[in-house]
Amino acid sequence: MIETTWNPFFDGWIVAVAAACALACAIPGCLLVLRRQSMMGDALSHAVLPGIAIGFLVTGSRANWIMFTGAILAALLTVFLTQWLGRRARVDPGAAMGVVFTTLFALGIVLIVRGANSVELEPHCVLYGALELAPLDLVRILGVAVPRAFVVLAVVLIANLVVVGLFFKEFRLAIFDPALASALGLRPGLMHYLLMSLTAVTTVAAFEAVGSIIVVAMLVVPAAAAKLLARSLAGMLAWACGLALVTAVLGHWSAVQIPHWFGLGSVPTSGAMATVAGGLLLGILVLAPREGVVAHQGRRWSFFVRSNCEDLLALAWRLEERGAAGSAGELLQRLRSARGTNRLVLHFCLARLVRRDLLRREGALLGLTDHGREEAGRVVRSHRLWETWLARTAGLASDHVHETAMRLEHVTDEVMRRRLASESGGPEVDPHGRPIPGDEAE
Amino acid sequence: MREVDGPKEPVETGPPPFSEHSADSPLSIHAMTVAYDRRPVLWDVDLDIPPGSLVGIVGPNGAGKSTLVKAAIDLVPTLSGRVRIFGKPFQSRRRMVGYVPQRESVDWEFPVTVLDVACMGLYDRIGWCRRVNRAAKERGMEALERVGLADFADRQIARLSGGQQQRTFLARALVQDAHLYLMDEPFAAVDAATEESIVELLRELRSTGRTAVVVHHDLQTVRRYFDHVLLLNTRVVAFGPTEEVFTPEHLQATYSGKLTLLEEASEALSKHGSSP
Numbered sequence: 149m150i151e152t153t154w155n156p157f158f159d160g161w162i163v164a165v166a167a168a169c170a171l172a173c174a175i176p177g178c179l180l181v182l183r184r185q186s187m188m189g190d191a192l193s194h195a196v197l198p199g200i201a202i203g204f205l206v207t208g209s210r211a212n213w214i215m216f217t218g219a220i221l222a223a224l225l226t227v228f229l230t231q232w233l234g235r236r237a238r239v240d241p242g243a244a245m246g247v248v249f250t251t252l253f254a255l256g257i258v259l260i261v262r263g264a265n266s267v268e269l270e271p272h273c274v275l276y277g278a279l280e281l282a283p284l285d286l287v288r289i290l291g292v293a294v295p296r297a298f299v300v301l302a303v304v305l306i307a308n309l310v311v312v313g314l315f316f317k318e319f320r321l322a323i324f325d326p327a328l329a330s331a332l333g334l335r336p337g338l339m340h341y342l343l344m345s346l347t348a349v350t351t352v353a354a355f356e357a358v359g360s361i362i363v364v365a366m367l368v369v370p371a372a373a374a375k376l377l378a379r380s381l382a383g384m385l386a387w388a389c390g391l392a393l394v395t396a397v398l399g400h401w402s403a404v405q406i407p408h409w410f411g412l413g414s415v416p417t418s419g420a421m422a423t424v425a426g427g428l429l430l431g432i433l434v435l436a437p438r439e440g441v442v443a444h445q446g447r448r449w450s451f452f453v454r455s456n457c458e459d460l461l462a463l464a465w466r467l468e469e470r471g472a473a474g475s476a477g478e479l480l481q482r483l484r485s486a487r488g489t490n491r492l493v494l495h496f497c498l499a500r501l502v503r504r505d506l507l508r509r510e511g512a513l514l515g516l517t518d519h520g521r522e523e524a525g526r527v528v529r530s531h532r533l534w535e536t537w538l539a540r541t542a543g544l545a546s547d548h549v550h551e552t553a554m555r556l557e558h559v560t561d562e563v564m565r566r567r568l569a570s571e572s573g574g575p576e577v578d579p580h581g582r583p584i585p586g587d588e589a590e
Numbered sequence: 591m592r593e594v595d596g597p598k599e600p601v602e603t604g605p606p607p608f609s610e611h612s613a614d615s616p617l618s619i620h621a622m623t624v625a626y627d628r629r630p631v632l633w634d635v636d637l638d639i640p641p642g643s644l645v646g647i648v649g650p651n652g653a654g655k656s657t658l659v660k661a662a663i664d665l666v667p668t669l670s671g672r673v674r675i676f677g678k679p680f681q682s683r684r685r686m687v688g689y690v691p692q693r694e695s696v697d698w699e700f701p702v703t704v705l706d707v708a709c710m711g712l713y714d715r716i717g718w719c720r721r722v723n724r725a726a727k728e729r730g731m732e733a734l735e736r737v738g739l740a741d742f743a744d745r746q747i748a749r750l751s752g753g754q755q756q757r758t759f760l761a762r763a764l765v766q767d768a769h770l771y772l773m774d775e776p777f778a779a780v781d782a783a784t785e786e787s788i789v790e791l792l793r794e795l796r797s798t799g800r801t802a803v804v805v806h807h808d809l810q811t812v813r814r815y816f817d818h819v820l821l822l823n824t825r826v827v828a829f830g831p832t833e834e835v836f837t838p839e840h841l842q843a844t845y846s847g848k849l850t851l852l853e854e855a856s857e858a859l860s861k862h863g864s865s866p
Binding site for chain 2: 182235315323325329331333334379381383384438
């Protein structure tokens, strides 16, 4: 049995490093997602490798500023080459990016394996990171021992916050509408390269923590989820940061705790973070208030119910028009054969109409209340106006218009009815010769 | 630099002298040729827009209508010729020009509110690295009121109808308080109410001495909306007051005259990769 003991020092710092990493990535990530260049994060995180390797080979030092300088130069080269190749070779940007970053990455790997040939730059660490080892590599800041990775990531996080904060409105305009940004003299091209530099620095800083594969998840996933929830750019950044924090904490917790429940040893935190982030995105995709699957299905369901209610009312109105009244069973039978709606749904709708005092039970029969008659008259009016308009103005055959009108009557409001009437020349009967009910309010 | 420096050009190939340009023309284009990927799409455009006019640009698809507007404000490079805005190059006249791009040119799912977008027209005046301040937001609100969107200020742009989105763009141009407005298809796919309100706004601008140049696609409404019309098909077919220029003969020339030779030459130029 493997024991999990939470060590405040180790686990605390692992979470802190993970959080700094996720937060640092979330900020440029938002801008990349909005620029529809999420994969640029992937490309840059790989393509910076030769820059780092060359920096190391030339200076023999693994000092942070050399790595970052090499990474920025390699990133800018990647962006430039991608654009140039896309233009010259006339391939789509995705293909150009794929060619450039894989080539540079391969070059970087070769340089590291052949040239560096040392434990200090290890391909394995570049790919997967070593979050768990972070608390072993300490530096002293103001007399306190702090993991080096945390210091680096915190500095990058602050730099990202400062740069995006300073150029907040410039980024917003350059990404939303580069043409206007350029017309106003706000240099969208410059902003693009600035964003790419931020991304490059961030991915390099995140390397050691989570590696160059998971870093893409940190860049893209919280940002993509935040986009579903926010209605302003500041809101999106805030949501992305919040989700990044949750990812870090929950990620480390689940890396240690969940395998423990099954009697297994802990899994890498970076992988668990990416999994948690994906889970969060999925959850938000389902539950997001406006764009979520649940909200979407809810809207569909309420429209479906409303359509069926309106059909029931209109049917009762038409029976009344012919001087008849139907029993509940008859109404439902007719609608079922016309629309093929499920019997349960129709009973639900019927109960709702009675509850809302639009239909009234009169013994075995169903009759319209005054209020219900008004409501039903509007639906029938919409229906017959559409039939008339479709036949007269749109020139459809008059025996074809019923089905279309059935669909359109449920999305027709007062304004539209008035326009339909005026465009068909104020008709009094529909193409089948039945009178179009008037509406006092219109 | 796209500007051709007159005196340095050899006499035979250089453009004629620019003396005919009037400094008070809001938009004066001279001998402008524009190419994408070295393939010319607009040939030798000469144009002097009179101040205080409403100009419609009409022509078939691919005639270069949008390109003309974009080239006027340096969004696409020109091969030759020069553009003057009130007598000066665009770089020194940015504040006098309001640009309304095509609605489809941006991502309407972008997380910004209607007021955010309206205020974007002021970003150059606010200055680099400064926040959008209260004064800018007040001007944004005023512009939204003018286009009837004040109630939607806090709404995300994704939740607007097409017509409302177009009016948001107009509000953004209005806050610029420009003297020359360049609008790319503002009437495309908008509802009747929005169309009327845009027309009203254009007339309001004209009555205060502003000039608007509008890419337009509906030939039916050209006479009603515009006092000047530019008929374009990879070159200027005709330009002038609408009642003189908007004739069946000119329309025929604009819409049917395929300049096959010119197209073949363009093709050849793009293949050889050389500038004309």
